[in-house]
Amino acid sequence: MRRCRALSTSAVSDALDRLGIAGQALGIAPLDRRFRLCGRAWTLRYGPVGEDRGTVGDYIDDLGPGDVVVLDNQSRLDATVWGDLLTVTAHRRGVEGTVIDGVCRDVDRSLALDYPVFSRGNWMRTGKDRVRVEATRIAVSIGGIRVEPGDLLLGDGDGLVVLPRFREADILAAAEEIESAEGRIRDQVTEGASLREARSAHGYHELQHCTGAAR
Incomplete structure (x- = not known):
């Protein structure tokens, strides 16, 4: 509950996509x-x-x-x-x-x-x-x-x-990783980097890569 409260639905949604969970x-x-x-x-x-x-x-x-x-x-x-x-x-x-x-x-x-x-x-x-x-x-x-x-x-x-309760640990871990990476990208852009540079530096396009079929 504590870990979940700290996240956004957007980050969790991306984690669900990565894990192939609807x-x-x-x-x-x-x-x-x-x-x-x-x-x-x-x-x-x-x-x-x-x-x-x-x-x-x-x-x-x-x-x-x-x-x-x-x-x-x-x-x-x-x-x-x-x-x-x-x-x-x-x-x-x-x-x-x-x-x-x-x-x-x-x-x-x-x-x-x-x-x-x-x-x-x-x-x-x-x-x-x-x-x-x-x-x-x-x-x-x-x-x-x-x-x-x-x-x-x-x-x-x-x-x-x-x-889903039986996958929540995996979902929370993925969502925390995604939210952390997007925070670093946001900070880098705020400091003057281009979005292209910041995304490339933190592997943005791989963050939501789907690793399984939606159940």
């Missing part, structure tokens, strides 16, 4: 570009309601520091699965943030509390009586990327990346 969640963005989150996935999948009408948020009291709420609402844009009461409760419990493949509402509360929400957007229409919890702590899909319980997630103004 981990960039397409279409998932922060409500505020200044939001950052880093933590381990606590997953939940929603589906349409049946005659039982279902529920949308009774799980939140089980979460705490280090957790990121990951809600797979199957990219649905016409019914929210996150709002004011969930934001207040999650913030009070020290939850790291919320990721939704779908939409949220009550954006002002998230902004006021500086509570990170990453989603496909926001809309006011409730999910109550429209969606129900299908399963928790199972593999879900977020932005076309598989997320397993306990996977490491990193989000910033550029979006969201998923670091």
Whole structure:
């Protein structure tokens, strides 16, 4: 977690490409570009309601520091699965943030509390009586990327990346190398070198070289 927090999603994305791992969640963005989150996935999948009408948020009291709420609402844009009461409760419990493949509402509360929400957007229409919890702590899909319980997630103004738990050490090492090299290139350009010279000196074009097939 400490190492991951120090990185950008861009560096992790390049590391994922180098290692041939699909981990960039397409279409998932922060409500505020200044939001950052880093933590381990606590997953939940929603589906349409049946005659039982279902529920949308009774799980939140089980979460705490280090957790990121990951809600797979199957990219649905016409019914929210996150709002004011969930934001207040999650913030009070020290939850790291919320990721939704779908939409949220009550954006002002998230902004006021500086509570990170990453989603496909926001809309006011409730999910109550429209969606129900299908399963928790199972593999879900977020932005076309598989997320397993306990996977490491990193989000910033550029979006969201998923670091599969069984490869996270390799991803973090590669991302640290990439970010360090790009920092040296940036420093060299600031001191007057040409970009061509600085890139050549630090092997820029090899940094993101893919070494495997995307899973």
